[in-house]
Amino acid sequence: KIACEVKNFNPEDFLDRKEARRMGAFTHFAIAAADQAMKDSGLKITDANADMVGTYISSGIGDFWAIEREHEKLLTQGPKKVSPFFIVSAIVNLAAGNVSIRYGAKGPNSATATACSAGAHAIGDSFRIIERGDADAMICGGTESAITPMSIAGFDSMRALSRRNDDPTRASRPFDAERDGFVIGEGAGIMILEEMEHAKARGAKIYAEIVGYGMTGDAYHVTQPDETASGAVRVMQRAIKDAGISPEKIGYINAHGTSTPYNDKFETLAIKKVFGDHAYKLAVSSTKSMIGHALGAAGGIEAVITVLALKHQMLPPTINYENPDPDCDLDYVPNKARQAKIEYALTNSFGFGGTNACLIFKRYEE
Template identity: 45%
Template sequence: MKKRRVVITGLGVVAPNGIGKDEFWNALINGKSGVDLIMSFDTSELSSKIAAQSIDFDPLNYMDKKLARKVDRFVHLGLAASRMALDDSSLNLEKENRDRIGIIVGSVFGGVLFHESQIIARCQGKLNRVDPLTVPKVTSNSVTSHIAMTYGITGLNLVVSNACASGANAIGQAFSFIQNNEADIIFAGGVEAPISPITFASFCNLQLLSRGNSSPQTACRPYDKERDGFVLGEGGSVLIVEELTHAIKRNAYVYAEIAGYATNCGSYHMILPEPGGIENGKVMKAAIDDAEMQPQDIDYISAYGNATQLYDKAETQSIKRVFNEAAYNIPVSSIKSMIGHAVGASGALEAVSCILALENNVIPPTINYSSPDPDCDLDYVPNKARKARLNSVLLNSCGVGNNNASLIFSRFIDKRSAN
């Protein structure tokens, strides 16, 4: 059976440097950072005191007070992003078979903010004060369930949780389900709200976070020789992923086509990247193969680029494994330099960046790049956005436990005769 073509028809995003696709994109191409000092809890005992937070986000712009009180911040982000994506897609759900609409969201920590508040209550000897709604508030599927209940969606409903590749895998799984005629439309993306005391302290004590506290906006320095770790971030992104014929019939605007997807696991270590980037290279090549392309067809790589010494080096090696000498001619950038590392939401936020890069023929930069590293010697689009004709872009996502995912987004070409 011939696989169906899959396109993107709606974008919703809440990021530390912009809310909504237009504000987010303008921030990216202008190199605007969303990193600042943490004010929500005491960081005096920690080596890192900064995070990429969506400070201007107000959940009451997207839901009523009663619902906002019932759910954790990560659900706030998911509901807001899904509403933006739905509005952007011009979908009329009243005309759709909601059994054929699904939801797939990536999240690692779920309702960790609320969960930690209840742990603190327990530590204070107030077990009888633990909120009875703790379980439904903290479960990762609360975000997909609330999106479903908001819109009466009765199709597949899944949470993907495999570290920093979660968001990319959620979109990839949506692609696969629609390709194989198991859904026509899927709300797909990632959400994360991990800026909480215990979670932040754990990342900090693992020595994964940047200590650039004196200059928060320049702290995250992917591929730079002086990089000292990532900045933990939060955010949410939801895409409307749709079968092409369905989109054409309703005269939808098509942002891009998902051309390929692959996922694997390096099986090496829970924290450290696999040396040499062998398995990460394999997953990029597998996504290119899935798209029935060649490496030379890729015009831009949206990299994982988390600004740690080991991961940036390993990713650079994996890119060279796939593209060989041509790797030096392909622009590679990491928007984590601007939005921090939102863990399970990162791949979904980066997917929006890829799609808007295709639409605008502009590559967002890697900001804060000043000292070249001999081990990271590719073209990282330093500090300024770059105009370029883009037809196909590769999104690379990695994560703890060596989980990897790659997506290929292509400029949409209407080949109706091929359907």
């Protein structure tokens, strides 16, 4: 019965009414976030560079609202009442497509539907696209709008959601002994990734450098990690290897930290396996404690948070951490943000189907 909604959002603050009606809510969020990111970046797309600027914006589900709304029309009013814009408002790649059209970005245009890893995969894949020279810059991240009756009913029937309906502000409590499921959220997290020399040449405001990306599959179960947490272990190891650093360089982990009994236990185990004694020296926090689990948008939102943590040398907290769990015994930055000197930070995203992504960012210093 509870969710972390984006309140007081009006798509007409970013789009005219006609455009907005032809798009799904997840696309509205993506455009709003992309507008902010593009403005902040100062990147200008022209005829001269359009082929080298791409879009990669992922979603776990697409527009669940459109699916439910148009299905109801089909059943009650017949097929002729189904909107001609239904398909192009609902499918996952239309957030990337509409952002591409909006800005005239003619480079790579893609989206992944990798559940709760989707936003992180979009950023990691964009990193690879730039590395291999197929783009100079990518508008990338994740978006989601799935707070609907059908979505909540489906997650609830799996017993994935918190049942703390009488105490919503304390329902999302990652790593706490009394956690009982996640609180569904929504929104978008978009960043502009740009080849370093290209960014420097135009005097861009650089927040951080992406230096590592890993992706793995559990090959175990559609919703649960295996008891050795091997998929999470391997994805962090791959990202660390890709970054060319030792595990001890990581100072902060923005955890997947969903507030479910399984995820938090096995993510903690994975961190201890990857980092050994250093696991007890670094900081780990779950920002889902404050904003809920935005599914396919989570990886994008959390990548932005991780970059800002590096920029400002400020660790976001895990709120509602009140009852220590013997299986979750790391430093989760409990209940209050704190300053810290960190050079490298890592963010994890794990999704249904056993799909995992890990990104590593380095603090930028001129």
